[in-house]
Amino acid sequence: MTTYNLAALLDDTADRHPDREAIVLGDTHLSYAQVQGAANQVANLLASRGIQPGDKVALSCPNLPYFTIAYYGIIKAGGTVVPLNVLLKAREVAYHLDDSDAKAYFCFQGTEDLPIGAEGHQGFEQTDTCTEFFLITADPGAETTIEGTETMGRAMADQPATFEAVATDEDDTAVILYTSGTTGQPKGAELRHRNMRDNALSGKDLFAADIDNPDTYLCVLPLFHSFGQTVIQNGAFAFGGTVVMLPRFEAKAALGLMLSESVSFFAGVPTMYWGLLGALADDDSIDVSSLAQNLRVAAAGGSALPVEVHKRFQEKFGVTILEGYGLSETSPVASFSPYGEDVRPGSIGIPIPGVEMALLEGDSWDQVEWTPEAVGEIAIKGHNVMKGYYDRPEATAEVIEDGWFRSGDLGRRDEDGWYYIVDRSKDMIIRGGYNVYPREIEEVLMTHPDVSLAAVIGVPHESHGEEIKAFVILQKGASVSGDDLVAWGKEQMANYKYPRVVEVVDELPMTSTGKILKRELS
The missing domain is CATH 3.40.50.980 (Rossmann fold)
Known part of the structure; x- marks a missing residue:
């Protein structure tokens, strides 16, 4: 048995550098x-x-x-x-x-x-x-x-x-991160101590992290989410970095901290980069040259980064955004654009060291015959793959076989092994970097006494990437309005989940077997 406790990321650095600054929040150091x-x-x-x-x-x-x-x-x-x-x-x-x-x-x-x-x-x-x-x-x-x-x-x-x-034991469960897949209630992804450790330590290869020359990380990604937890908190502590915390992302405040704390490492979802560029456009007094001088790494994940945002950020900051890919089930990082190499805008990079990726054919576990245009479901294997979904062996068996994990995302691979997300094979909505699962929202909406049936989709949104829209059929004789259902949903669900638009309809498009045709909704 190999014993390892994830807290060694903290203890090892604290024992070597006890006086080094670990966390900054306002005047608290x-x-x-x-x-x-x-x-x-x-x-x-x-x-x-x-x-x-x-x-x-x-x-x-x-x-x-x-x-x-x-x-x-x-x-x-x-x-x-x-x-x-x-x-x-x-x-x-x-x-x-x-x-x-x-x-x-x-x-x-x-x-x-x-x-x-x-x-x-x-x-x-x-x-x-x-x-x-x-x-x-x-x-x-x-x-x-x-x-x-x-x-x-x-x-x-x-x-x-x-x-x-x-x-x-390094195979004991250290963290359970909740995710829904596409159907039913959220499921807990069991992540081992070694899953979390190795993903954090991959920063040495991905970002040239060095304990003798530690970075200052701006923490705007929520720590309860896998991206912020691994790449920022655990990644910083693994290499003796300083974590500058911002409890809630606000673009201008983030830029201020980047300047005042000489931030060298920034990671965010695409809407955060969009927000930073917008704040710069609104205030030409911000010293962009100093920001660019300090910033060493800019990393993006959570959803696809628009190529135009990528280009505009590089023009403003002189730093190329490194785009990556992962899921809660993969601790989360599976691939990243390598630091120090020419990146390919629109690509999620190459598999990180110790991780393999492949493209699967349809619902099978067979790999697609590769061509630059071939599309398949991304599968992942390596030190980052979860133990399984907590207390859900059947759900685990659906997505893991022989160490390979099915992501549910469709992608392609170029001749150099760089991966690109093409589309999502599931109905999952990504709103501002948060995963939102339509069936969970539908189930809650249908607990309202006036709602007979509901269908939830994601619609394009300028800043959030996608917004949540619901279509509902009311119970006979009911007269509740869409706005009333929006207000009710806000009381029942987390802020990132409830639909901002509810459209009351007489019927929903369906197949002959009664399945709602969401692709016909908009």
């Missing part, structure tokens, strides 16, 4: 030693509350130091981290806690406009197996704002700042 000590306190807290190795611990927190501290503390204790989107409503939180068998839950208090803690606690109260709730407050010493709960800050205050990480 935390060294690696401070982050390590706080994570040790969280680990001791969990152990004192009976959390055993292998137990699942959920975490709802935006890009704040508390996320990183709780994340590594859970892993040090031998637990499995279950990061949750901070936009989830109570009913969605309860589902994730139950489905993952979470035993404890760390939840940020949020704000008046985004009451994460209130929604989280309501969800927690609807579960039977999750017994520990810790409210994360902006001020660690503050009292709880939710009656009957305790804060993470006060609960960990008296815990020792030393803890020897639990010895875990």
Whole structure:
């Protein structure tokens, strides 16, 4: 058995460079030693509350130091981290806690406009197996704002700042990331310690990361998402970098931090790059030359990067965006445009070291006969592929065979081995970098007493890439409006999920077998 605990990414750097700056958030500057000590306190807290190795611990927190501290503390204790989107409503939180068998839950208090803690606690109260709730407050010493709960800050205050990480097998589950595929409720992708470790360490090959010359990373990607978690947080800590946190992406604020903190590494989804260019166009006083001088790496993923955005960014910053590809099920990085080589706009690059990619023929596991124009479903094999979907062996068997993982995305490969996304073979919508799954939205809409049938699609949107649109047939005699259903959906679903447009129709186009023809909707 090979023992490895993912928290070694933190511990190894903290032991070598204890005083090096690890996290920056406004006026708060935390060294690696401070982050390590706080994570040790969280680990001791969990152990004192009976959390055993292998137990699942959920975490709802935006890009704040508390996320990183709780994340590594859970892993040090031998637990499995279950990061949750901070936009989830109570009913969605309860589902994730139950489905993952979470035993404890760390939840940020949020704000008046985004009451994460209130929604989280309501969800927690609807579960039977999750017994520990810790409210994360902006001020660690503050009292709880939710009656009957305790804060993470006060609960960990008296815990020792030393803890020897639990010895875990490298094939043990470190993180469960929730994703839906295309149908049904979200599924938890089980990622091993080695999946997450090797994906983070791939930064040495992908970005020429060097612990002796560490980068300063701007953290605008949500840490509860696989891209931000691996490429920014774990990638930075693996090589002693500094993570500059921005809890919510705002283009002008991001540019300000890039200047003030001399950011050398930026990763974002395409809409973020679009936003940065828009902010520059709106304010010609921004010192673009200084931005360009500091910036060493610009990485993109999450959805296809428009070629025009790629070109405009290179013209403004003098830095070529490195586009990559991956999924939650692949930890997430599977391919990337190599650093230091001429990139090919529109391409997702080549497989990262230790990973293979192939194109599959139809629904089979046979590979397509290659030509530059040949299109097939992208399959991935290597150190990054998940263990499987938690407690869903049948769903796992549908997408994994002999170590190969079916992505559900259609692609092609050129003569040099560079891959290109052609289309998505599934109905998944990508809104601003977030995956949105139509059937889940349809199921919620159909719980409304006035809705008889619903169909959800993605429609083009200038800034978000895709917007969510729903078509509904009402129950006989009902008169609810589309706007009313939009407002109702906003109360029922996370902000990135609910449809912004609902069109009430008399009928939906269908095949002879009763399947809705979504391609005829727009």
